[in-house]
Amino acid sequence: MVIEGFRAILSIDVIFIIFAGVLLGIVVGSLPGLTATMTIALLLPFSFGLSPVSSIALMVSVFIGGMYGGSVTAILLSIPGTPAAAATVLDGYPLRKQGKIGKAISTATIASFSGGIVSVTCLIFFSPILADFALKFSAAEFFALAVFGLSIIASVSGNSPIKGLIAACLGLLIAMVGMDPLTAYPRFTFGTTQLMGGFSLIPALIGLFGVAEILGSIVEKNNIEEKIKVKLDNTIITLREGKGLIGTILRSSFIGTFIGAIPGAGADIAAFVSYNEAKRWSKNKDEFGKGNLKGVAAPEAGNNGVTGGTMIPLLTLGIPGDAAAAVLLGAFLIHGLQPGPKLFMDNGELVYGIFAAMIVANIFMLVLGLSTIKVFAKVLQTDTKILMPIILVLTTVGAFAINNSMFDVYVMLGFGVLGYFMRKMDIPTSPIVLAIILGPMAEENFRRAAMLNEKSLSFLYDRPITVIFLLLAIITVSSSYMKYIKDRKK
Amino acid sequence: MKNNLLFFLLIVLVLLLSACSDKKERSDYPNKPISIIVPFAAGGGTDAVGRVLAETLKEELNQDVVVVNKDGGSGALGMNEGLNAKADGYTLTMVTREVVTLPLLGTAPFKTEDFRYISNVNYDPAVFVVSADSEINTIEDLLNTMKENPGKLKFGASAVPNTYSSQFALATDVEFQTIPYQGAAPAITEILSGGVDFGLYSPGEVKAHIEGGNLKALAVMAEDRFSGFHDVPTLIEKGINVTSGTYRGIAVPPDTPDEIVNTLEKALKKAVNSDKFVDFMNSSFLGIDYRGPEEFKEMIDNDINNLTPIFKNQ
Numbered sequence: 117m118v119i120e121g122f123r124a125i126l127s128i129d130v131i132f133i134i135f136a137g138v139l140l141g142i143v144v145g146s147l148p149g150l151t152a153t154m155t156i157a158l159l160l161p162f163s164f165g166l167s168p169v170s171s172i173a174l175m176v177s178v179f180i181g182g183m184y185g186g187s188v189t190a191i192l193l194s195i196p197g198t199p200a201a202a203a204t205v206l207d208g209y210p211l212r213k214q215g216k217i218g219k220a221i222s223t224a225t226i227a228s229f230s231g232g233i234v235s236v237t238c239l240i241f242f243s244p245i246l247a248d249f250a251l252k253f254s255a256a257e258f259f260a261l262a263v264f265g266l267s268i269i270a271s272v273s274g275n276s277p278i279k280g281l282i283a284a285c286l287g288l289l290i291a292m293v294g295m296d297p298l299t300a301y302p303r304f305t306f307g308t309t310q311l312m313g314g315f316s317l318i319p320a321l322i323g324l325f326g327v328a329e330i331l332g333s334i335v336e337k338n339n340i341e342e343k344i345k346v347k348l349d350n351t352i353i354t355l356r357e358g359k360g361l362i363g364t365i366l367r368s369s370f371i372g373t374f375i376g377a378i379p380g381a382g383a384d385i386a387a388f389v390s391y392n393e394a395k396r397w398s399k400n401k402d403e404f405g406k407g408n409l410k411g412v413a414a415p416e417a418g419n420n421g422v423t424g425g426t427m428i429p430l431l432t433l434g435i436p437g438d439a440a441a442a443v444l445l446g447a448f449l450i451h452g453l454q455p456g457p458k459l460f461m462d463n464g465e466l467v468y469g470i471f472a473a474m475i476v477a478n479i480f481m482l483v484l485g486l487s488t489i490k491v492f493a494k495v496l497q498t499d500t501k502i503l504m505p506i507i508l509v510l511t512t513v514g515a516f517a518i519n520n521s522m523f524d525v526y527v528m529l530g531f532g533v534l535g536y537f538m539r540k541m542d543i544p545t546s547p548i549v550l551a552i553i554l555g556p557m558a559e560e561n562f563r564r565a566a567m568l569n570e571k572s573l574s575f576l577y578d579r580p581i582t583v584i585f586l587l588l589a590i591i592t593v594s595s596s597y598m599k600y601i602k603d604r605k606k
Numbered sequence: 607m608k609n610n611l612l613f614f615l616l617i618v619l620v621l622l623l624s625a626c627s628d629k630k631e632r633s634d635y636p637n638k639p640i641s642i643i644v645p646f647a648a649g650g651g652t653d654a655v656g657r658v659l660a661e662t663l664k665e666e667l668n669q670d671v672v673v674v675n676k677d678g679g680s681g682a683l684g685m686n687e688g689l690n691a692k693a694d695g696y697t698l699t700m701v702t703r704e705v706v707t708l709p710l711l712g713t714a715p716f717k718t719e720d721f722r723y724i725s726n727v728n729y730d731p732a733v734f735v736v737s738a739d740s741e742i743n744t745i746e747d748l749l750n751t752m753k754e755n756p757g758k759l760k761f762g763a764s765a766v767p768n769t770y771s772s773q774f775a776l777a778t779d780v781e782f783q784t785i786p787y788q789g790a791a792p793a794i795t796e797i798l799s800g801g802v803d804f805g806l807y808s809p810g811e812v813k814a815h816i817e818g819g820n821l822k823a824l825a826v827m828a829e830d831r832f833s834g835f836h837d838v839p840t841l842i843e844k845g846i847n848v849t850s851g852t853y854r855g856i857a858v859p860p861d862t863p864d865e866i867v868n869t870l871e872k873a874l875k876k877a878v879n880s881d882k883f884v885d886f887m888n889s890s891f892l893g894i895d896y897r898g899p900e901e902f903k904e905m906i907d908n909d910i911n912n913l914t915p916i917f918k919n920q
Contacts, residue, residue, distance in 0.1 A: 520675060
């Protein structure tokens with residue numbers, strides 16, 4: 117069947133389209149503010165003239181490339197190109213500070229590739245099972261998943277749980293601004309239209325990570341000169357190092373596929389959950405956050421695992437799990453194709469063509485990723501005095517481009533100042549990101565679950581998946597706390 | 607020699623003056639790219655309509671037409687920006703039904719009447735759907751079940767406040783519970799897994815599920831049957847005199863000159879009838895509904911009348 121699929125895409129123009137799609141995806145993914153979703157939506161009217169296989173192959177390639185591209189800027193500049201790459205900063209940027217960019221990027225590339233391949237394999241063989249599972253997710257399950265996600269704050273908080281908690285509460289407070297998700301009542305908007313949609317995630321993300329880093333580099337002049345002296349190392353990971361990552365990569369790939377298959381839970385959550393699990397199963401928990409290769413491999417395998425996972429509810433049920441998948445659904449409809457069980461029977465060749473295209477796209481991603489490390493090293497050798505202003509311009513353009521709004525640029529700068537002071541006080545910034553992503557999800561689904569359950573809270577204990585996630589949340593928080601107590605006694 | 611130079615300068619002067627006078631007349635509109643503000647994010651239905659309209663308008667106006675997404679406040683942000691743009695015809699706004707609902711809700715910094723409406727291009731009637739496993743098979747079944755168990759059935763709303771269901775409830779005097787979702791996709795997922803009983807969505811949002819046999823369509827809230835669903839009756843056919851749906855059109859700031867409005871109106875009419883637009887809309891199950899300035903304004907006024915009692919009650 118898959119061989120049939122390869123036959124469907126084996127022509128020079130389709131292969132070229134896939135290559136161009138991956139390249140375009142990597143570029144937009146690495147630029148903060150430009151997203152794969154935006155690019156796919158832009159391509160939709162053009163895909164009208166292409167054949168169904170090539171138009172969907174193009175969009176899927178952009179999606180796959182974009183997911184990977186986010187990690188490049190996360191590692192090199194500590195600016196996640198996409199929210200899904202926010203977890204990659206945790207260990208990727210420390211590696212870059214040590215000069216090990218070859219190791220960091222090759223790990224990210226190989227992990228992304230493996231995540232992509234594992235998820236496509238799951239898509240080919242386990243779609244129906246995973247789709248059934250995805251349909252079991254109702255408001256109560258989403259609430260529990262969000263709570264589990266929030267509990268990860270405990271494991272990304274570094275040495276001080278209190279500081280992590282401060283950041284988390286600040287994040288939840290920020291996430292409350294905007295229209296109430298269930299009644300559309302404006303909250304904390306001070307009567308302005310600008311704040312009705314709340315603070316956008318991406319400008320906040322660029323500010324907290326990128327602008328804060330730039331501000332830091334201005335103030336801490338001396339450190340910069342030291343930083344330049346760090347010799348950049350292009351060498352990629354050794355076979356032995358790679359072997360050590362296999363377990364982490366496989367686990368994260370499955371987590372990514374699994375979470376991707378749940379409509380409404382995306383790559384950002386998958387990346388953080390993968391990171392958390394990598395840390396949980398590691399013997400050297402203390403190395404995380406200081407430049408552990410597993411800390412790069414886990415979120416990257418996790419977020420690229422989502423690429424195949426997202427396709428499962430889309431192809432088998434016609435349910436788009438996120439905005440990018442919704443545009444893909446539009447592309448199917450334009451070509452007169454109805455995603456659903458019948459698609460596999462009536463257009464088997466097309467479906468397997470898409471699977472084959474995803475595999476080819478992942479291979480291109482691997483090749484492009486590994487072959488551009490030297491180029492990135494060249495860019496980083498630029499004098500900081502020149503590089504930092506360029507990055508500031510790019511981040512400003514990115515924050516503006518996400519919604520064509522100057523307000524978002526101010527949001528970015530505001531969060532940059534916030535991020536700078538947080539760094540000064542040694543308060544971790546990733547809890548804020550988790551809280552902004554998961555806070556609204558938890559709130560909305562808790563209230564919705566109560567509404568669906570005739571205002572009773574029994575959904576907290578009488579639904580198996582909900583119970584499992586809530587237990588995982590308790591375990592994550594308590595084990596992090598126990599470790600903290602133990603460390604303090606030392 | 608001197609004479610030649612003088613002659614040359616004169617020619618330049620004449621050219622310059624003629625160039626200036628040209629600009630004053632505006633007869634060359636459009637002479638630079640036009641942007642359409644889409645008040646929602648890239649990837650949604652409004653964005654899709656905006657993009658295909660931009661593509662087809664480009665051919666009619668011989669100028670680049672670009673889509674500018676400006677999401678926020680359920681459309682309030684983008685529409686407000688479009689309203690306050692320069693009234694020179696280079697910034698158009700894609701208005702949606704929110705242009706009526708947001709001012710009624712009091713969450714928009716503008717009034718519905720502030721815009722100068724040029725043309726409506728799309729109308730998507732609301733479609734009643736239930737899960738394929740549901741015991742409800744017709745709209746009568748649904749109504750009877752609601753009457754027998756008031757307030758028991760659960761409705762998966764794709765947005766709040768939900769105008770479709772409120773208009774339906776007002777016309778039929780039935781009671782049901784509204785469970786709000788962020789968009790149609792999660793609400794439909796809930797119907798498929800049995801969490802909620804019925805839903806009201808746009809044709810494009812449910813077409814794939816109906817064809818795929820996951821959902822059953824019970825009725826359309828339109829004057830006429832929807833072209834994609836010939837065997838689905840309208841509520842009017844069943845004696846319930848109510849229509850509801852969402853629409854999308856182009857509006858400009860109020861002081862835009864008549865000449866420009868006329869040019870745009872002609873171009874929009876041609877664009878909506880172009881093969882490219884028709885093909886795209888039909889294959890995406892988006893309803894084509896062209897209305898000129900007067901008809902569009904009339905539709906908006908009617909909608910204000912229909913929706914005012916609903917928002918007053920809330």
